[in-house]
Amino acid sequence: MKTKKIFYTALIMALPFVWTSCSDILDVQPNDVITKENFYKTESDFQAATGPLYNKVWFDFNDKFYYGLGDGRSDNLYAPYSDYVYPFTDLTETGLTGPLVSAWASLYNVVQQSNNVIIGISGSPLSDAVKNKYIAEARFMRGTAYWYLTSLWGDVIISTDPRELVKNPIVNKNPMKDVYEFAMRDLEYAAKYLPEQAGQSGRLTRYAAFGMLSRVYLSYSGVSDNPNSGTRNQEYLDLAKKAAEKVINAGPYRLMDNYADLFKVENNNNTESMFALQWVPNGDYGVNNTQQAYFALGSDITGDDAAWGYWTRASYNILQEYESKDARRKSTWMGDDDFYPEINKSNGGYTVDHSKDFLTVKKGVVGSTKDNPKTTRMNSGLNTYMLRLGEIYLNYAEAALGNNATTADALAISGVNKLRVRAGLDPKTTLTYADIIHERRVELCMEGQYWYDLVRRAYYKQQEVINYVTAQNRGTITPILYDTATNTVSVDASKSSSPRAIGVIDATIFELPYPESELVQNPLLRENPVPYKFTEERIKDLF
Numbered sequence: 001m002k003t004k005k006i007f008y009t010a011l012i013m014a015l016p017f018v019w020t021s022c023s024d025i026l027d028v029q030p031n032d033v034i035t036k037e038n039f040y041k042t043e044s045d046f047q048a049a050t051g052p053l054y055n056k057v058w059f060d061f062n063d064k065f066y067y068g069l070g071d072g073r074s075d076n077l078y079a080p081y082s083d084y085v086y087p088f089t090d091l092t093e094t095g096l097t098g099p100l101v102s103a104w105a106s107l108y109n110v111v112q113q114s115n116n117v118i119i120g121i122s123g124s125p126l127s128d129a130v131k132n133k134y135i136a137e138a139r140f141m142r143g144t145a146y147w148y149l150t151s152l153w154g155d156v157i158i159s160t161d162p163r164e165l166v167k168n169p170i171v172n173k174n175p176m177k178d179v180y181e182f183a184m185r186d187l188e189y190a191a192k193y194l195p196e197q198a199g200q201s202g203r204l205t206r207y208a209a210f211g212m213l214s215r216v217y218l219s220y221s222g223v224s225d226n227p228n229s230g231t232r233n234q235e236y237l238d239l240a241k242k243a244a245e246k247v248i249n250a251g252p253y254r255l256m257d258n259y260a261d262l263f264k265v266e267n268n269n270n271t272e273s274m275f276a277l278q279w280v281p282n283g284d285y286g287v288n289n290t291q292q293a294y295f296a297l298g299s300d301i302t303g304d305d306a307a308w309g310y311w312t313r314a315s316y317n318i319l320q321e322y323e324s325k326d327a328r329r330k331s332t333w334m335g336d337d338d339f340y341p342e343i344n345k346s347n348g349g350y351t352v353d354h355s356k357d358f359l360t361v362k363k364g365v366v367g368s369t370k371d372n373p374k375t376t377r378m379n380s381g382l383n384t385y386m387l388r389l390g391e392i393y394l395n396y397a398e399a400a401l402g403n404n405a406t407t408a409d410a411l412a413i414s415g416v417n418k419l420r421v422r423a424g425l426d427p428k429t430t431l432t433y434a435d436i437i438h439e440r441r442v443e444l445c446m447e448g449q450y451w452y453d454l455v456r457r458a459y460y461k462q463q464e465v466i467n468y469v470t471a472q473n474r475g476t477i478t479p480i481l482y483d484t485a486t487n488t489v490s491v492d493a494s495k496s497s498s499p500r501a502i503g504v505i506d507a508t509i510f511e512l513p514y515p516e517s518e519l520v521q522n523p524l525l526r527e528n529p530v531p532y533k534f535t536e537e538r539i540k541d542l543f
Contacts, residue, residue: 040124047116049202053141054278055287056201057113060106061148062277062384063290065099067364069152070448075472077361077446079312081303082294082502089315089474091503095516104153104515107145112162114142118162136193140209143186144275144386147216151452152177154511155529157522158182170522172530180220182532187213188539195254201269201391203385205241207251208274210542211387214244214395219452221399221461227507229460237402237467238516242543244396245411247274253389259422260331263363264342265372272390276383281374288379295361301343301350303368304377316478319489321442325424326487330447333359335484343367345512356482357492362448385447390419394440396429418442458510466505475502 039045064084072088079085087093093100121131149156155173159165174182190209198205198282212541221236247253254271261267269276279289293306300305314333322329330338334352343350344367353496354360366372366380374381393415400409407413408430416439417427423442428435437457441450458465480497482488503509 007505017150018539021243025517028391039127040120043126043130043134046121046124046126046130049120050134050137053110053113053117053138055280057109057141057276058106058290058384059286060102060109063099063102064294065103065106066384066448067291068099069103070451071446074450074454075315075469075474076310076441076450078315078316078474080313080477080498084294085312086500091193091469091474091505091509092498092501093512095513095519100512101515101517104149107149108159110145111142111149111159112454114138114145115162118142132193135194136190136206136209137204138188140190140194140204140212140275143183143190143216144212146179146183146186147212147219150176150183151219151455152512153323153514155179157525158532170524172524174532175529177223177272178529178532178534180216180223181534183216184220185534185536185538187216188542191542192539201450202273202278204275205252207247207253208387210243210246210251211389211392211395214247214392214399215387217243217397218399219456219459222456222461224460227459227462231403232460234402237399239543241396241399244392244399246543247389247392248396248411248415251389253392255389255418255422257422259328262385262388263331263366263382265366265374265381268381272388273383274389274392275387276385278383279379279381281379281381282339282376283379285378288376288381289364289384290378290380291364291384292366292375292380292382293378293521295356295363296365297352297360301365301367302377303370306378309360309365312361315489316474316480316489317472318360318441318445319359319480319482319487320437322487323425324486326427326442327422327424328442328445330362330484332361332363332442334365335359335482337484338362343371345371357480357495359482361446378386381403390443391440391449393419394436397436399441401431401433401436406432455510462507462510466507466509470505475500 006065040049067077068085068088072079072085075089077085078089084099087097118135124131144159146158154176156179157171158174158179159231165171187209190204191206191213193202194206195211196206217236217240221232221240225383253274256262256267256270256272262270262272280287292302293308295309295312296302296307297309299305299307336352336354336356339349340353341349343365364382366375366382369375372381397407397412397416400412401407412431413428416431416436419439420427437453439454442448454465454469477498477500479492479497481490481492
């Protein structure tokens with residue numbers, strides 16, 4: 001797909017390809033005859049139309065940007081020879097950086113596919129009760145995509161009808177506050193109309209929408225005209241707390257007993273998973289999860305030549321975060337002498353044997369097709385977590401902390417301690433922001449989240465985050481010695497450091513540049529944003 005034509009090629013018709021789609025539906029042009037006359041007549045049509053919202057349209061976001069931005073830009077991960085990671089880690093990306101351009105295109109594909117589904121279902125003769133459920137599914141996806149877009153680029157274009165963009169693709173962008181409100185309206189609608197229980201394994205429930213709302217409310221609580229105000233809006237902190245509490249107390253989700261089990265193919269759509277991208281086992285390119293190929297240390301793991309992860313490594317900064325008994329480190333990063341029974345099963349398992357001076361990625365690395373038949377070359381078969389219960393406990397804790405220095409909120413303490421005890425760590429009796437952000441970083445490491453945590457903090461404590469990023473000392477690849485038995489890292493004084501050029505660290509790092517191709521196609525992206533005209537009221541009866 002040509003990204004310079006994102007607003008055209010994203011105008012796709014949701015045809016009946018669900019989990020097993022191998023067709024390139026993103027290249028199908030709009031066809032009103034098919035939409036109005038031959039489709040959206042049954043609930044099965046609705047299921048088929050919403051199916052690609054769980055994989056195809058997210059592919060270019062998941063392929064490299066998910067972790068390159070979320071973990072590379074936050075300095076959990078560095079890969080000095082991978083141009084899909086180091087521009088973000090080094091803060092040197094431009095409007096021509098490939099994964100950035102692809103992510104913009106992918107997120108707008110989510111938006112426009114969702115729009116087409118909403119329009120198609122709205123015109124269906126089926127009952128409102130049936131239609132609302134699937135419109136809610138599409139609005140969840142659209143709202144989530146807009147949360148990513150505004151978290152990354154700030155002011156972006158709000159679109160609800162791709163046909164209007166066909167007529168005129170040169171349109172004004174909308175201010176970040178309006179984009180946040182648009183995302184919240186979508187997710188509030190989803191929370192009202194999605195079902196209590198998933199109708200099909202891997203599909204959304206209303207509690208997934210409450211969970212995503214807890215994330216979005218929490219982000220928005222810090223947005224103001226003063227990025228160094230030091231405080232957050234209590235109304236939205238309370239909403240974030242209520243939304244998370246709804247999930248914890250009423251939702252169907254439960255923590256897995258073993259953290260490592262979260263990242264095994266056989267545990268896709270487990271009790272902790274709230275929204276995950278559903279990749280097709282043995283599926284064609286575009287509906288496959290490619291991440292293992294970029295992470296795996298060698299062909300003895302994958303059983304083929306798609307194993308390019310030797311230089312994709314844990315940063316010194318992230319390795320300093322792990323407490324000595326934290327089991328999450330081994331499930332996230334491969335250290336020397338670590339043993340994984342689920343990999344290379346036919347030979348009794350896999351023991352890491354490379355060096356004590358670096359760690360490569362484990363999370364997302366599942367082994368070969370001999371280890372699991374759902375895994376093939378460049379397709380791990382593993383779902384991609386977009387939202388899971390572990391995050392909701394942390395969202396609740398951060399909202400409960402609010403503008404205070406500490407919290408002893410019982411539900412906040414209980415939730416964080418469930419994560420810590422599962423990881424083999426001692427429980428806490430009170431929580432500070434430092435406690436919570438530490439747990440977020442290690443619990444969700446390599447799940448594409450930590451940069452957004454820093455952006456959220458920068459909405460109201462921008463200089464603090466600038467100082468934090470500066471102190472990460474990204475310009476030096478520190479030679480390390482790592483003890484996997486104790487999770488302790490130290491500097492290897494016998495080796496010299498490798499300096500890298502790092503971009504300027506100031507307020508500009510919190511918004512990405514627009515893709516150059518988009519600026520050429522739509523010069524209004526360079527102009528000031530124009531307020532969005534909302535046409536519906538906020539839903540007020542969710543809590």
